[in-house]
Amino acid sequence: MQAAPKRFEGDFSSLWRLDVMPPIHRLSWWWYWVIIFVPDPSNPGRTRQLMTLWSTKETEAIRVSGHWWKPGSRMHKDEHGGFVIPGMVCAWWYDGETMHEPLTIRECRMAVVGDNHPLWPREGSGEGAGAIVPIEREDMSLGMLPGNTGMWMSLSSDREARARGAPSTFEAELTPWWGPTSHVTYKNNEYSLGMGYDILRLQGMRCRLKVDGESAEGTAYFQKVTVQAPTFPWFWGMMHFGDGSYLDWFMPHVSPLSSAMDDRPWRRRDFLRHPDNGTGIFHDRVRGRTENFARCEVELSQSDRGLRDHHGHLLPEFRVRVWNGRTQVSLEARAVSRARWTFDQPTMGGMVSHLTYNEYPFEIERIAILDEKGLRTIEDYEWIYGNAEHAWGFLH
Numbered sequence: 001m002q003a004a005p006k007r008f009e010g011d012f013s014s015l016w017r018l019d020v021m022p023p024i025h026r027l028s029w030w031w032y033w034v035i036i037f038v039p040d041p042s043n044p045g046r047t048r049q050l051m052t053l054w055s056t057k058e059t060e061a062i063r064v065s066g067h068w069w070k071p072g073s074r075m076h077k078d079e080h081g082g083f084v085i086p087g088m089v090c091a092w093w094y095d096g097e098t099m100h101e102p103l104t105i106r107e108c109r110m111a112v113v114g115d116n117h118p119l120w121p122r123e124g125s126g127e128g129a130g131a132i133v134p135i136e137r138e139d140m141s142l143g144m145l146p147g148n149t150g151m152w153m154s155l156s157s158d159r160e161a162r163a164r165g166a167p168s169t170f171e172a173e174l175t176p177w178w179g180p181t182s183h184v185t186y187k188n189n190e191y192s193l194g195m196g197y198d199i200l201r202l203q204g205m206r207c208r209l210k211v212d213g214e215s216a217e218g219t220a221y222f223q224k225v226t227v228q229a230p231t232f233p234w235f236w237g238m239m240h241f242g243d244g245s246y247l248d249w250f251m252p253h254v255s256p257l258s259s260a261m262d263d264r265p266w267r268r269r270d271f272l273r274h275p276d277n278g279t280g281i282f283h284d285r286v287r288g289r290t291e292n293f294a295r296c297e298v299e300l301s302q303s304d305r306g307l308r309d310h311h312g313h314l315l316p317e318f319r320v321r322v323w324n325g326r327t328q329v330s331l332e333a334r335a336v337s338r339a340r341w342t343f344d345q346p347t348m349g350g351m352v353s354h355l356t357y358n359e360y361p362f363e364i365e366r367i368a369i370l371d372e373k374g375l376r377t378i379e380d381y382e383w384i385y386g387n388a389e390h391a392w393g394f395l396h
Contacts (some may be wrong), residue, residue: 005176008148010184012128015264016114018083021228028058031225033144034153036172037209037353037385038218040096040222045363046336046383050170052155054132056087061342067105083112091155093166094361099310099337100166104158108134124375153358171210174220178291180283181246195383198226204246219379230396231355235359236389242382244285249296249322251278293322309338318388330368335360343395355393362386
């Protein structure tokens with residue numbers, strides 16, 4: 001197998017730019033998103049997971065899980081290409097038993113600068129080093145090191161979360177893993193009228209995470225996203241494998257659940273979806289190749305184990321299948337917890353649009369990877385970590 005590279009590869013020149021696409025009122029949304037997985041020593045089938053989001057939106061007001069955010073100011077770009085934005089830092093922490101959600105939900109102004117900005121402490125090249133730095137008493141920053149040799153992340157939990165037993169501080173060092181997982185992928189697509197998306201992703205990284213000073217080794221995923229379109233329901237999920245392989249799936253759709261305003265994690269009427277197929281990707285380290293899938297199926301069912309989230313709702317189970325002409329992957333994953341975020345945005349005519357966004361730490365119950373060289377199952381991997389998303393509503 002390939003040795004871990006010394007730097008993240010690819011074009012990171014737009015990593016700290018928020019002006020790649022012109023903003024659209026109520027639709028433009030920018031965020032940096034990191035999810036971290038570390039083994040749970042108390043339960044080998046589960047992982048402890050930390051999700052952190054740095055976000056801003058072009059809107060007059062939006063309610064995030066009951067917290068009204070009214071930015072009161074717009075994004076500002078200075079003459080050196082740096083940005084000051086009104087926004088929020090949000091996070092959750094799953095410790096293997098308890099979902100601490102929200103871990104933080106903090107409204108603040110944030111600076112976004114690359115290493116060619118005068119505020120950067122040393123001379124830079126503009127090739128990726130930089131940071132998003134909330135203007136807060138505590139360090140809540142995310143950044144790329146010079147030479148793109150690694151990333152760092154710092155986070156502090158809110159006082160209310162600490163009172164409920166959450167840890168106080170998190171420090172993460174993110175470093176390259178191997179080949180395609182640590183080579184940035186970039187997608188930019190404009191539909192019409194300026195609507196579209198712009199996405200940078202690092203699909204797999206090694207991670208050293210300190211939780212209140214206690215260290216653990218794991219993996220991480222990073223993305224920087226600009227979305228300039230109404231949001232609608234989707235399934236998305238990703239997995240890291242013990243050999244370094246990576247799998248994800250994506251299925252945007254419209255269903256009877258699109259109009260739902262409550263946050264129950266599954267319901268019987270969520271069975272008719274259009275379109276009923278999606279996409280996926282598998283970086284197969286054993287075969288030394290990447291499989292792109294243009295076919296994806298996702299089925300959702302109620303947990304037969306009686307597992308519930310901390311709101312008392314029964315958790316779902318996911319059945320996912322992705323395939324092409326050479327490789328097929330099918331899996332069954334059981335959600336073991338749930339982080340739930342709701343968004344309500346006033347729109348035209350006094351109406352309020354809504355989105356419910358769910359993230360599910362899961363355990364893999366079964367996986368089958370079939371290709372021209374044979375069948376692989378869960379026994380072929382030392383471990384598999386993952387998280388699945390399900391969102392519904394129509395935010396605009």
